Amino acid sequence: MKFESVTIKDIAKVLHLSTSTVSRALRDSYEISEETKKLVVAYAKSVNYRPNPSALNLKKRRSRTLGITISEIANSFFSQIIAGVESVAKEKGYNVIISQTFENFEREQEAVRNLSQSVDGMLISLSSETKSLEHIQQLLDRGMPIVFFDRITKAVEGHKVRSNNFKGAYDATAHLIQNGYKKIAFIGNPDNLAIIKERKRGYDEALEQHQLPHQNAYIKYCQHGGLSFEEVERVMDELLQLSDPPEAILSCADKITTSCYRYLSKHDIKIPDQMALIGFSNLDLTEFLNPSLSIIQQKAEAMGTQAAELLIRQIESKRPLEEFSEIVLEPDFFARASSAAHKQ
Known part of the structure; x- marks a missing residue:
């Protein structure tokens, strides 16, 4: 089935009106009653009708x-x-x-x-x-x-x-655990996204397989995906103000990863001595940072x-x-x- 935009003719057929009546109603013509105008406009909105001069072509x-x-x-x-x-x-x-x-x-x-x-x-x-x-x-x-x-x-x-989001997060978390980190924070986009659910599942599975406890205080979500540095900064502040702060961070989004790195540098927190960091990132220059950034890179x-x-x-x-x-x-x-x- 080929997609076709909703037309005035389609609206007229459903509402049992003439195409000229629908056209005038959408133009708010004085010739059409208010009741008919409301009916036409409400239906047009419900089907996402938009005028399209090139629709015929x-x-x-x-x-x-x-x-x-x-x-x-x-x-x-x-x-x-x-x-x-x-x-x-x-x-x-x-x-x-x-x-x-x-x-x-x-x-x-x-x-x-x-x-x-x-x-x-x-x-x-x-x-x-x-x-x-x-x-x-x-x-x-x-x-x-x-x-x-x-x-x-x-x-x-x-x-x-x-991407295989589960595997990316699992491998990164397991790597941190094998390198001696036991208190690992998870920072991601909102968990309504399927990719974040899968990355969280990989993180959880790695902790479980290495018999490490889950710390709810270490799980943080950036509701706007880390679009602003301030959003990530608030999350990082919350983590570092904990009575038992994490030793490492798994960041699950590109912008969150770079903002975490920026935050640690801004606050003179040595990476990885005071806080290890690994995250999803497709930036080309991560290997040239000092220290170089560990990443999960998607294709x-x-x-x-x-x-x-x-x-x-x-x-x-x-x-x-x-x-x-x-x-x-x-x-x-x-x-x-x-x-x-x-x-x-």
Whole structure:
């Protein structure tokens, strides 16, 4: 089923009105009664209707454009994903439109709604505030090809591409334990995100297998994904003010990782002597920091290429898909100076 935007004709058919009546009601014409205007406007809002001058042309031919929603293009992880997407898009003759949510649910709704008017398919990484998926399910129900990447969801069907988040967090936590750290803090994005749940599960499993107790006080979440340094700073303050503070930190997001490093440097807390640090990061320069930063690095560009290939295949398929793929990419682990053996 090919995705088509909701039109005035569609609204008229459902409401048993003429297209001219619907058009005038949406323009707030004096010729239409207030009751009819309210009926038309309420229904148009419920189906995310947006005026689209090129809708007639888009019905006859594809726009050959892919839409992508991410939290922030300045994040090195997402910029590498975009590079992967664009490499495939260019090869296949597609353009790419990028929209940023800045971890805001309302901005995600707006981005998805606007992109749906002008693209053939969408690549979506959910914002950290997203809990309801109604805005996406509506598009899926109307045939919009969608592929989820990184921040995926199990609540709706579709192709998905993600990292092995459990393994990345498990390996990093086990590495810290093997290097003599027993009090390890966990800092992540909000736990409504599937990737954070999986990283927390990897952290928990490593503690359990090494017979270390869970400390609820060591678990912290940044509700806005660490977009501002101040958010991470508050979390770090809380950890260091504990009567029994942690010896090491596992950071589960790129911006949180770099902000933790910045915080420790700013407060003259020696890494790793006074606090070890390891985290998810795709920054290119982590090995050149002093001390060098231990990281779990995701295969971001490969995630972008595979997600784009799945989406274009779905767009160009002559039949509706009944089976979907979930591709899991293994992260790379780089142990460096910031998580060196603990000095007892």
